[in-house]
Amino acid sequence: MSGKNILVTGGAGFIGSHLAQELEKRGNNVRILDNFVGGKQNLNYFDDKIEVMEGDCCNRDDCKKAVKGIDQVFHLAAHAAEGQSVFIPEFNAQTNIMGSIVMLTEAINAGIEEFAFTSSIAAYGKPESVPIKEIAKLNPEDPYAVTKKTFEDYLRVYYEIGQIKPYIVRFFNVYGPRQRMDDPYRGVVPIFINKCLKGERPLIFDDGLQKRAFTYITDVVEPICDLVGKEKLVNNPINIGTEEVYTVKELAEMTIEKMKADVEIEFINKRTSDVKVTYCDTSKAKELLGYKAKVSLSEGMDKTIEWAKEVGAQDFKYFDYTEIPKLTHKSYTSKKI
Numbered sequence: 001m002s003g004k005n006i007l008v009t010g011g012a013g014f015i016g017s018h019l020a021q022e023l024e025k026r027g028n029n030v031r032i033l034d035n036f037v038g039g040k041q042n043l044n045y046f047d048d049k050i051e052v053m054e055g056d057c058c059n060r061d062d063c064k065k066a067v068k069g070i071d072q073v074f075h076l077a078a079h080a081a082e083g084q085s086v087f088i089p090e091f092n093a094q095t096n097i098m099g100s101i102v103m104l105t106e107a108i109n110a111g112i113e114e115f116a117f118t119s120s121i122a123a124y125g126k127p128e129s130v131p132i133k134e135i136a137k138l139n140p141e142d143p144y145a146v147t148k149k150t151f152e153d154y155l156r157v158y159y160e161i162g163q164i165k166p167y168i169v170r171f172f173n174v175y176g177p178r179q180r181m182d183d184p185y186r187g188v189v190p191i192f193i194n195k196c197l198k199g200e201r202p203l204i205f206d207d208g209l210q211k212r213a214f215t216y217i218t219d220v221v222e223p224i225c226d227l228v229g230k231e232k233l234v235n236n237p238i239n240i241g242t243e244e245v246y247t248v249k250e251l252a253e254m255t256i257e258k259m260k261a262d263v264e265i266e267f268i269n270k271r272t273s274d275v276k277v278t279y280c281d282t283s284k285a286k287e288l289l290g291y292k293a294k295v296s297l298s299e300g301m302d303k304t305i306e307w308a309k310e311v312g313a314q315d316f317k318y319f320d321y322t323e324i325p326k327l328t329h330k331s332y333t334s335k336k337i
């Protein structure tokens, strides 16, 4: 395969850093653009062939520099926060919508056609039925999900006027090594693991019967590399994730058991806009990419726990900012929980 020049935005992040390495492994020249708000720790996994550029997708000059000489963009940079987005709608829109638009604009100005975007199952909102197929109506339930749907629309518009070939993947709940454990707002898997490492009680919002298809990192990184360039997938959003579905309570119990933690689960009230049951149908990915998730939750948890133990327990870092105090969930402000 001849190598392409590829830009990964958000390339220092959890999914972005794994993706950058996989693209490089496949013989491409990879550049990442990141503002390092999530830290620089994942750069330690890179060799010096991956070019690292510091910059922000909301900054036009940064985007201009980043797209120079690039053939394909994988746009991952975002503030990924569903529950949090409800009380920081302006920050959320600024980062996720404006940042995406500026990056897209500069990609178009640079004549780049292939533009992959990591959308989310969140864009479907509360589904009418599960598993959700790609043809389901997008009915976002929180501002973060609105940003995913909105940018999908921007991509479609610029595709229809012949400017871009968008590849849109809707990921499920992705987890694995390198996912931030110090983030108290999102990523139930690393939160539960970190709680167990610290000997603290995992908190379950609601009754724990929320269902999710927790998908191991390699099961999303490989297919997103495979799909770019496939004509049938241009402007044709695709669900990527596992078919295995677990409740949050089952996940908490599995984490406690695997980590032999001497802690009990604590239940507190539901997060605003939390979707109870959400998982997807992946038959389209099977048909068009021959895709099937390979890693079971049990195996993936073993690998993630092994990594987490090496890294060690982390202090949760609270984002001391709200635009709507009365909608700020208790767990987002109290440093005791």
Ligand code: UD1
Residues within 6 Å of the ligand: 080, 081, 082, 083, 120, 121, 122, 171, 172, 173, 174, 185, 186, 187, 188, 189, 191, 192, 203, 204, 205, 206, 210, 212, 248, 271, 274, 275, 278
């Ligand atoms: C996740 C993704 C989001 C993606 C979405 C698709 C992450 C970090 N976020 O959001 O980017 O768009 O999936 O659906 O993967 N929970 C608890 N206790 C906790 C933390 C969470 O009970 O301490 C519950 C939540 O209320 C929720 C479930 O666990 O019902 C999953 O939460 P979370 O991992 O934050 O993911 P989503 O909100 O599904």
